[in-house]
Every structure is written in C-alpha cells, then in structure tokens.
Amino acid sequence: MNLGLETILVFLVLANIVVLASSRLTACIRAVAAQGIALGIFPLLAHDAALTARVLLLAAGSMVLKGIVFPMLLSRAARDAEVRREMEPFVGYTLSIVFGAAALAVALWIGSRLPLPRATWSPLVVPVALFTLFVGLFIIVSRKKALSQVLGYLVLENGIYAFGVALALEEPLLVELGVLLDVFVAVFVMGIAIFHISREFDHIDTDRMTTLRDWTRRRRAPGTALSGKGEAAGEGGK
Amino acid sequence: MLPVLTSLAVLLVTGLAALIAHRSPRAATALGAGGAAAGSLLGLVPALGVLLGDPAISLRVPWQVPGGAFSVEIDALSALFLFPIFLLSALAAVYGAGYLWPSRTTRSLGPPWFFYNLLVACMVLVVIARNAVLFLMAWEVMALASFFLVIREHEKEEVREAGWTYLVATRLGTAFLLAFFAWIGRETGSMEFDRFSRHGVFSPALAGSLFVLAVIGFGTKAGFMPLHVWLPEAHPAAPSHVSALMSGVMIKTGIYGLVRTLTWLGPPPAWWAWTLIAIGLSSGILGVLFALAQNDLKRLLAYSSVENIGIITLGLGVGVLGIHTGSTTLAVLGFAGGLLHVVNHALFKGLLFLGAGAVVHATGTREIDRLGGLLKRMPVTAACFLTGAAAISGLPPFNGFVGEFLILLGSFRGASVLPAETAVPLLAAIAGLALIGGLAAACFSRAFGIVFLGEARGEPVAHAHEPGPALRAPMWILAVACVAVGLLGPWVVRALAPALEVVMGTPVASGEEGIPTGPLLGVLLASLLLLATVALSAAIRRFLLAGRPVTESVTWDCGYARPGARMQYTASSYAQPLTSLFSVFLRTRRVAALPEGIFPSGASFATETRDVCRESGFRPAFERLSRVLWAMRWLQHGRVHLYVLYIALTLVVLLVWKLG
Secondary structure, eight states, X not given: OOHHHHHHHHHHHHHHHXXXXXXXXXXXXXXXXXXXXXXXXXXXXXXXXXXXXXXXXHHHHHIIIIIIIHHHHHHHHHHHHTOOBOOSOSSOHHHHHHHHHHHHHHHHHHHHHOOOSXXXXXXXXXXXXXXXXXXXXXXXXXXXBHHHHHHHHHHHHHHHXXXXXXXXXXXXXXXXXXXXXXXXXXXXXXXHHHHHHHHHHSOOBGGGOOTTSSOOSOOOOTTSSSTTSHHHHHHHTO | OHHHHHHHHHHHHHHHHHHXXXXXXXXXXXXXXXXXXXXXXXXXXXXXXXXXXXXXXXXXXXXXXXXXXXXXXXXXXXXXXXHHHXXXXXXXXXXXXXXXXXXXXXXXXXXXXXXXXXXXXXXXXXXXXXXXXXXXXXXXXXXXXXXXXXXXXXXXXXXXXHHHHHHHHHHHHHHHHXXXXXXHHHHHTOSBHHHHHHTOOOOHHHHHHHHHHHHHXXXXXXXXXXXXXXXXXXXXXXXXXXXXXXXXXXXXXXXXXXXXXXTTSOSOOHHHHHHHHHXXXXXXXXXXXXXXXXXXXXXXXXXXXXXXXXXXXXXXXXXXXXXXXXXXXXXXXXXXXXXXXXXXXXXXXXXXXXXXXXXXXXXXXXXGGGOOOHHHHOHHHHHHXXXXXXXXXXXXXXXXXXXXXXXXHXXXXXXXXXXXXXXXXXXXXXXXXXXXXXXXXXXXXXXXXXXXXXXXXXXXXXXXXXXXXXXXHHHHHHHXXXXXXXXXXXXXXXXXXXXXXXXXXXXXXXXXSSBOHHHHHHHHHHHHHHHHHHHHHHHHHHHHHTTSOOOXXXXXXXXXXXXXXXXXXXXXXXXXXHHHHTXXXXXXXEEEEOOOSSSOOOOEEEEEOOOHIIIIIIHHHHHHHHHHHHGGGGGXXXXXXXXXXXXXXXXXXXXXXXXX
C-alpha cells in the first residue's frame, strides 16, 4: 500500500463526481485539469523502479497537456462560444450522482473479477480506472453541449491512461504517448470546430445537430432501385 | 516468386502515384496506365514460365493477423488464370489511357487509375493466395476497387443504382465465402490452403455443405444464373476498359475459387456434377436468351458473359462427372474445355467490350437501334468486333470453338460408354451446348449486323470516326490472339496438362486416355481448309471482277425507289422470332401504338426485356426485407449521444457477461 497513490486514487474519484455533479463548465474544466495533473504524478509514484527519462518525459508531457494546454483550449472555446453552463442535460445532476454511485459499484465488481496479466500494486486502481472510464462515457451520452462532450472524451482518456499505468510496463507507456497525441489533436480540432459551429449556428447543442444522419423519413418512389438501398443511393447523390 | 511480387509492388506503387498526381491528367495516365502495363508484362513472364512447365513457385511469410500468413504460390492452375489477367490488364490499361483521356476536363484521372491498378493487383493476389485470410482480404479489396471503378460516372442515377446492386451482391457472396472458409478452417485447424487439401476425406454431409457454400459464394462473383443480377447492371455502367477487365477476368476469379475448392473437398458425389451441369445449362441458355433480347450493346455483352460462364461451368460439371465415374477421358475433356474457355472468353469478351467501347467512344450511345452502318466509318473496329463475335459464337477457326469442342467431345465419348443414368446429364449438356451455340450465333449476328452493317439509324453515327491507336492496338492484339489460339488448338490444349493435373490430382498423359490431340488436329485441318476456301473464293472473285467495272451503291437498294434507314431491320425485329419463341422466360414488354385508320398518322413500337430474376425474385424479396427492417429504423435517429450509449452499453454488457 502506498499512501500517496491511494490519495491520488481518491482524488480521481472525487474529480469524477465533480464533473458529474457540476453544471458550470468552468468547474468541470478545472476538475478535469486537476485529474490530468494527478494522473501525471501517477507513473512517478507507481514506479518503484528507477525513474527513467522516458517515465519522466511522459509524466511531464501528460501534465503539461492535460493540466495546462487542454484546459486553456477548452476555456477559450467556452469563452468564444459564450457558454458557461450546461443547461438541461439529458440526465439531471442528482440522477448523475446516483449513476456515479452505481457505476462505482459496477466498477468495483468488475475490478474484483477481471483477470489481469499481473498483480497491481493496489486493489483499488483498476476499479477507479474503470469508474473514470464509465463517467467519461456517461458524460458523452448525457450532456448536450459539444464542449461537455469533449470533456467526457478527456475523462474517458484519463480512465484509459490510469488503466495503462496500473499495469505499467514499458510498452503501455509507449502506447500512452500515441494516445496522448491523438487526444491532443482531437481536442485541438474539436476546440476549433466548436468555435466555428457556435459562430455558424449560435449554439453548440449536439442534440440539434441531426441533419447529417444517413436516414430521413422520405421514401422514394418504388421501382427506381432495389429497395432498402434506395434511400442510401439517393443520399449519395447530394 | 520475385517477379510476381515486383509486379504487385509496381502495380500498387504506380496506382498510388497516379492518385497523388491526380492534378495532372498527363502524369496520372502515364503513371497509372504505364504502371499497369509494365507490372502486368512483368508478371506475365513467370506466369507463362509455370504454364509451360516450370515447377510451381511458392513463398510463405508469417503475418501478425490471426490465422493469416502471406503465403502465395504459383502452380499451373494459378498460372492459367494469371495469364489472361496479366494479358488483358496490360491491354485494357493501354486502351483505358486513350479511352479516359477525353474525360480529363470534367474529372480527375487519378482515382480511376488508382483503383484500376489496385483491382489488377488484387486479382493477381486472389489467384496466388494460399491462405484463407489473405485470399478473403484480396477478394474484398478486389470487389471494392471494381465498385469504385463502376461508379465513376456517379452523377447518373442508373450508375449509382448499378453500383449499389453490385456492392450488395458482392457482399452477400462474400458472406457465404466467409462462412465457407470459417467452416473448413475449423475442420482442418488451419487457414492454410495446403492444409485444406491434405486434410483427406470430409464426411459427405460436410463436403456437400461446403460445396453449396462455395457454389453460392463464388457463383455470385462468377455470375451463375439466379445470382447474376449485378452483371447486366455493373458492366454497362463501368468505363469500357473496366468492363472488359471485369467481364474478361474478374468474374473468372469466381471460377478459379470453385475449381480450387474442388481440389480440397475430395472425391465428388454425382449430385455435384448434376448441380454444376444444371447451373451451366441454365446460365448458358438463359444468359444468351437475355443477351439476344437486349437493346443496350454493353448489357448484351454482360448477359453473354453469363452465358459463357455457363459454358465454363458446364465443362467443370462434365469434368466432375468424369472424376466421379472414374473416367479419365471425360474428366480431362471436361476440365480442359472449361479451363480453356476461361482463357478464350477473356480474349474475345475483352475484345468485344473494347470494341463496344470504341463504338460508345465514337457515337456516345450504347443503344443498338440508334447505330448502324459503322462498318464504313470504323473498319478496324468492325473487323475486330466481327472476329470477337465469330469467336464467341463458337465458330471455327476461332478459339471459342476449341473449348466448346472439347466439352462436346467429352460428353459424346462419355455418353456412349457410360451407363444410362450417368449419360443423361451428358446428353443434356450436348443438347444445351448446341442450343447455346446457335443462339449465340443469332445474338452476335444481330449485334454486329445492326451496329455495323446497313445504314446509319440515327444522329450519333454521323460524326463517328475510327478511334486512336491506343484504342486500336489492344483490339488488334486480342483479335490476333483469338485466331492464334483457334489455329494452335492442339498445342494450346497440351499446355493445359499441368493445370489439369492440379485439378484432378492425377497425372495426365496425352493420347487416347488423356489430351485428345487427334481430333483437335482434325479440327485444325478443317479450319485450314475453311480458310483456304475463303482465300480461294476471294481470289476467284478478284479474278472474275478483274477488268469489269465495280460500283458501290446504297445498302438496301434492291428495287426500292427511295430506301431509307428506317426500312432496315431493327434490333427488336431481328430477334423477334427467337424472343417470341422463348417469351415464357424473357417476358419482353412491348409498348406499341399501332397504325389506325385509313390514313394512319403516327405509330410507335418499343420492346424492353428486364431481368426476370431481378424483377420477380430479388426485388420483391428485398422489398419485403426492407418492410420488415423498417421497424428497426427508430434506432437510427441521428443522435450521437445515443449511438455512444449503444456502444458503451454493448461493451459493458459483454464485459459483465464474460466476467459473470
């Protein structure tokens, strides 16, 4: 048992709950940033072995990206798009916390059953990683603002990261680097996209962006195509 | 193996380079067409080497993919299919360079060349792959590459529809193949082809099920009769050099797969032979009947491909019957006829599609009834098309005759010595092949006669002109190849022996039991006599006409005061006696406004023959399926949140189920 690590795990859980319960986007961004910094410390403490340059580099990189760059990008996007609060989410905040409790229980159960390639240094780390993952997915599903969904995506990535570090070998770190780069590009692109969407449509509510789906209610006249493919064929021509 | 791998690399790299260079039509064409031609010629060398008796070459490189390995081999059977693939790809690439050039102003030439080279590379990989995973990957990319080639003119509604039909058909076919390979892989414990063949005897029920899966899966690609619906849609929609390639060699990969499968499944029961002969007869007869009734030149050729696939399958069926009854003669003749027809069909169908492409290129229409009189304006195209038409009708001295002759010879020999119950399918094959030959002759005399003879029927012909050398040269080469294979029949058939040994698993001798050189020499003699007679007649004509005035006059000038183009036979009227005889299959629709009264003012008549399988089989079935699946549409609402929820829920449920 490592007291520092356990503290970080508890901190992760709390940050998740803040993201679930808060309607203010600034608070959510801060919570995710804090989570990112905490996760950056993770590999430093988790590795009882020597602190190689690679581990240090990864920790530093992840802290800078998740703790400083992403929050800045997101804050700017929020400012530019003039959104402060997540109004009317699909799932209310109280219910979200209830979901969080349930998800934590499920994560603990799965963590106790999941066969792992090697023993982890704490029985809590896998459940917490899973819980973070679930929360990220839940945020993506239950919130309307595109910005919240980016946040959900970040939380999801944090969960994956925690999982990777929990089973820390050298290779997962390499994989992590790749994921980090992906997330960086994704957040960057989403930030820009959100800005443009809000300028174009005066809102960033993703539930109103269903125009591009590949199915509309109209049906084509019979006899023009083998049916079932007809709609798609028609769409292809747009 | 190195030359073939180099050829694959050249094809892929130049295709990619053509895509990158898409802004410059000149560079894209040079890279794409040049690379396709160079890569194909490079691959032709080892393929010919193995075909002419070199030992098989193979290579196996481990691969990360589960169950997969990059194992390839060129044995005589692969080489037999590689030869037409490489030859036709090179020629069609040269043709395509000229054919696509005028369209450079409207759309980029990069993507078509990328997909063309990808298609060629995948066809090669399909016939040399010796691992099921590699085979299926090549098979799928082949289908996708050809799909993108088909929908090149995707702004047209009918092209998009053809593309969808093709895509759905090929996916359904692959589904059966996936089941086939998964099953046989589970039984043999490996995805390697040599493990399939070394497995020994499967239980009859298992072998039968695998056979059915293979016939449906490979038959969809090849175009067996009820599964052929994509062919008459996709071939007309594609650019002509792509149609030539798809019809000439791509659909043959289905035949290749079926033949390869037969080498794994052990001794065949009689019903396999019956099935193949029945498929061959129905595809052959119905294919040529529908071809006869078409008014679109390329659609006609597409149906004729169904017919020729039928002839090939008929040959395979006769061969399988030979193995079943232990009659080597029957097996050798059946398989030799079928496999030779694979090569022959690649030659003459490639030629005909290129010829049709030249006509479309010059006139801008595929409607037979708007053409006519092109012989005078495009003599080279007409001569090449005529050669192809005669060859595809199975007339000596061209190559089509040799293949059909072998199947007929085998059926006659088998029917005369085998017991009655085995002889019945052979008699059916003889009768069917004769019917197919007659109908094909009618079909292609119609196609050639209406398009090239007589007087111009419409405006499109007025400005028609002979295409450039890039289009003419490939047609010339294919036409010469048709004659050459016809005249070199005995030697060509002897070169099939190694491939036959792969198919039959036993050594094939020449002589009375094996390759029948004697009758083929007889055929050659008759062909030479025929040619001599023609030459002699021409000489006599020239001699008789020497010194006399020779004038040219209008066609249809016999006794009419003012002959007009509208007095000629139309495509519908030429075919009418046969189409009305077989109207029970064809269900030709007629739209007629007949002349009425003493002084009739206007009248019109039109026929249209739609595909019966598509109209009465697949369309109602798909519509019913669509109505059933309509109930599921609420799942597809466009809300990203809920899509993520579906995925997350599925994953969590799977995780819990696995752990619980």
